[in-house]
Amino acid sequence: MLPFDDDDGDFDFEEPTQAERDLAPDSPEEDLVETYDEPDEGDLAGDIDEVDDDTLSAFVASVVFTNAGVFAISLGLMLWYFRGRQQVGLGLVVVGVLALVRTYQYYYEWKRSRDETEADEGDADGGGDDLDQRD
Numbered sequence: 001m002l003p004f005d006d007d008d009g010d011f012d013f014e015e016p017t018q019a020e021r022d023l024a025p026d027s028p029e030e031d032l033v034e035t036y037d038e039p040d041e042g043d044l045a046g047d048i049d050e051v052d053d054d055t056l057s058a059f060v061a062s063v064v065f066t067n068a069g070v071f072a073i074s075l076g077l078m079l080w081y082f083r084g085r086q087q088v089g090l091g092l093v094v095v096g097v098l099a100l101v102r103t104y105q106y107y108y109e110w111k112r113s114r115d116e117t118e119a120d121e122g123d124a125d126g127g128g129d130d131l132d133q134r135d
Contacts (some may be wrong), residue, residue, distance in 0.1 A: 061103075080093070
């Protein structure tokens with residue numbers, strides 16, 4: 001029998017001893033706890049209206065195609081490896097890669113249109129770089 005065993009073999013966990021109370025950390029005070037107020041619905045409602053339509057559509061398409069691509073690739077690899085379904089797995093991997101390629105195309109098209117818009121605005125303001133006029 002071990003020296004810390006009671007007669008019935010159970011430990012009393014309900015009442016801490018004085019040594020346990022001394023070693024326990026102090027309870028936190030109220031001023032140390034930070035609270036955050038939830039934003040009003042009016043604060044966030046106008047933010048979606050400020051987003052450009054092209055930016056919003058490119059973002060939504062990129063999210064959908066990225067999620068579909070990652071899902072198809074992972075499912076295809078699991079079917080191929082665990083179930084031995086090579087044709088189905090390879091087909092899903094190809095579909096996933098094509099979805100990720102389409103995501104890149106959406107981003108590239110959005111970035112190109114954004115750069116053209118900024119270049120047009122710079123030329124309209126007269127602030128474009130004139131490299132032909134060097135002294």
